[in-house]
Amino acid sequence: MGNFAAFEQKMTAAGMGDAAIRAFRRNYEALLRNETGMIPEDTIAPATGLASFESIAASAPADAALLAQSVVIKLNGGLGTGMGLQGPKSLLSVREGVNFLDLMVRQILDLRLSSGATVRLLLMNSFSTSADTLGHLEKYRAAGLADASEVELMQNQIPKIDAATLAPVEWPADRDHEWCPPGHGDLYPALVGSGWLDRLLAEGVKYAFVSNSDNLGAILDPTILKYFADSGAPFLMEVTRRTAADRKGGHLAVRKSDGRLLLREVAQCPDADSDAFQDIDRHQYFNTNSLWLRLDLLKEQLAADSGVLPLPMIRNNKTVDPRDKKSTAVIQLEIAMGAAIECFAGSTAIDVPRSRFAPVKTTGDLLALRSDAYEVLADGQVRLATSRKGVPPTIVLSDDYKLVDQIEALGVPSLIRCQSLKITGPVHLAPGVVIEGDVAINNSSPERKTLPAGVYQNTSIEL
Numbered sequence: 001m002g003n004f005a006a007f008e009q010k011m012t013a014a015g016m017g018d019a020a021i022r023a024f025r026r027n028y029e030a031l032l033r034n035e036t037g038m039i040p041e042d043t044i045a046p047a048t049g050l051a052s053f054e055s056i057a058a059s060a061p062a063d064a065a066l067l068a069q070s071v072v073i074k075l076n077g078g079l080g081t082g083m084g085l086q087g088p089k090s091l092l093s094v095r096e097g098v099n100f101l102d103l104m105v106r107q108i109l110d111l112r113l114s115s116g117a118t119v120r121l122l123l124m125n126s127f128s129t130s131a132d133t134l135g136h137l138e139k140y141r142a143a144g145l146a147d148a149s150e151v152e153l154m155q156n157q158i159p160k161i162d163a164a165t166l167a168p169v170e171w172p173a174d175r176d177h178e179w180c181p182p183g184h185g186d187l188y189p190a191l192v193g194s195g196w197l198d199r200l201l202a203e204g205v206k207y208a209f210v211s212n213s214d215n216l217g218a219i220l221d222p223t224i225l226k227y228f229a230d231s232g233a234p235f236l237m238e239v240t241r242r243t244a245a246d247r248k249g250g251h252l253a254v255r256k257s258d259g260r261l262l263l264r265e266v267a268q269c270p271d272a273d274s275d276a277f278q279d280i281d282r283h284q285y286f287n288t289n290s291l292w293l294r295l296d297l298l299k300e301q302l303a304a305d306s307g308v309l310p311l312p313m314i315r316n317n318k319t320v321d322p323r324d325k326k327s328t329a330v331i332q333l334e335i336a337m338g339a340a341i342e343c344f345a346g347s348t349a350i351d352v353p354r355s356r357f358a359p360v361k362t363t364g365d366l367l368a369l370r371s372d373a374y375e376v377l378a379d380g381q382v383r384l385a386t387s388r389k390g391v392p393p394t395i396v397l398s399d400d401y402k403l404v405d406q407i408e409a410l411g412v413p414s415l416i417r418c419q420s421l422k423i424t425g426p427v428h429l430a431p432g433v434v435i436e437g438d439v440a441i442n443n444s445s446p447e448r449k450t451l452p453a454g455v456y457q458n459t460s461i462e463l
Contacts, residue, residue: 003167004028010159010168014179019193019307020156024182027313027333032166037312039264041273044253046282047261050239052351053224062222066229067117069206072220074104075184075289076133076213077126077155083363084403088129090213091136092360092404094369095376100213100360101133105140106380107219119220120205121145123213124190126155126181153196156189158182160320163329171320171328178320184212184289185311185335192302201295210337211290216369216382217358218290224350225292234297235347237261237338239285240354251283252349255342261349262342263287267314285349287338288357301344309343311335355383355390363407364395371415385416394420409448427451427463 004025011021080089090100104121111119125133130152137146145151157179162169171177187210191197200208207225211218218238228236239252250265269277276282302309314334321327341347360366368374369382373393376382384392393415401407401423411429415421417436425443432453440460443449449463 006168007159014157016156016158017189017193019189020158020182020186022306022308023186023189023335024158024333026308026310027335028161030313031161031315031331031333035313037268037314038270039253039262039268040270041276043256044262044264045256047239047252047254047285047349050285050349050351051227053353053356056227056350057223062111062115063226064115064117066207066225067111067115067119067220067222069204070117070220070225071120071122071200071205071208072104072108073122073124073153073187073208073210074213075187075210076101076123077129077181078214079128080404082361083366084405087132089360090129091132092366094216094382098376099136100216101136103216103376103380103382104213105137105143105145106378108145108380109143110379111220111222115222120200121151122153122196123151124153124155124184124187127157130154153190153194156182156186156193158333160318160330160332163317163331166331169320169328169330174321177322180318180332181334183314183334184337185309185339187337188298188302188309188311188340191298192307197295197299201299206295208293208295209290210293211288212359214361215288215290215357215359217356218288219356219381221356224352227350228292228294231348233346233348234294234301234344235341236292237341237347237349238288238290238292238352238356239349240288240352240357241284242280242286244280246286247278247280249286250338251277252285252287252341253283260342260345261347263336263339265314265336268312285351288352289338290352290356291338291340297344305343309340311339311343353390358382358384358392362397363401363404364397366404367397367401367407367410367412368393368395368415370412373415373418387416393418396420396422398424400424400426425449425463 008021076090078089093099108119108121140146159168160180169178209220248266250263253264255262316332318330318332319325319327320330413429413433413435415435420438421435422440426448427443428448428450430450430453434455437458439456443463
């Protein structure tokens, strides 16, 4: 079993370049070898002694020369399907008339204005997000942020693999289902194959800050940029302390055999080591998926690795039509961009405050973000209200609010003094509802009921 020629032919016909094909070939061959990618506990040691953001933070003005050599790359390939959206997640409103994408642009324009340097913005779009994203950016044409040739890095797509035959899956009912995204590790082949890596280097761009478009805490911080530039490191990962809620999330570690930093995801942990994996005092740091890259050293490393970084392959077992669990079983191969930390000698990490990791993954996250628990600043920064001392409210919503349009009907309460809020059943929060401390609101009837304006503190409410 296993005939790569069929995959190569299919990818070439779809316009995928040599870099994408070679990266997929490497992962496909790992699949054929039945590689597990397991990282046993006895082969690693905890990551310790990392620099912290507080230890490097300084009030020195931003270095315009460094900013002029920088590009901000946002991973913008995701549709918000899990939240009921049809379009790019980055077009989701954060405040009236302001979405994630608007805030990203504001951040870039503010950096340009404050430093006088032309900081670049690149959006790594997918075929699903490209048209809508570029359409929204039309309003920033005067700032040079509308043309695809200036702002778009296209994500590749790779074939799904028929689990029974290990050949490219065939699904005539919807040919789009024959393809899948390759994971954010595609950043590296996409930079090469698109020509962007060579172009950025030719234009004097040396430093890249990469983060997820739904992480509103991830902004290009000039202090971290200077620290990274001074370090001479090829790769810097922003990590933050794991909490009980992060026990099953991947963590940073040190490989004993060569002393290199690596990422271990739960899928790479043998069952026997599960307790050690979830020990947040032993393995203290997780990857925020905000990375800093030296583009010239990336180019050198790619040349040394025959054009493909040796990233661990992640195997996902799915069905060809994700909505039809009886459709053909397929294997989707992914790579994670943070895993590249082990590919470079001299890679390093920095312990950053939790405020730099504020992803919006659920409608509960979105409700908190839209409330007064967060401030949206004129420069595009989003941060927790100072009085919250870095701790976001814990929001638990029942399945009545799984989709974005369902929380639109809920209303936005004041949450600046809320510790936790649990809402079950169809509820409408009237304007002027203030939640303080720990509050639970329950409506066991199928009809939506309104909670009138007022202050609700440390209470359980039955509507």
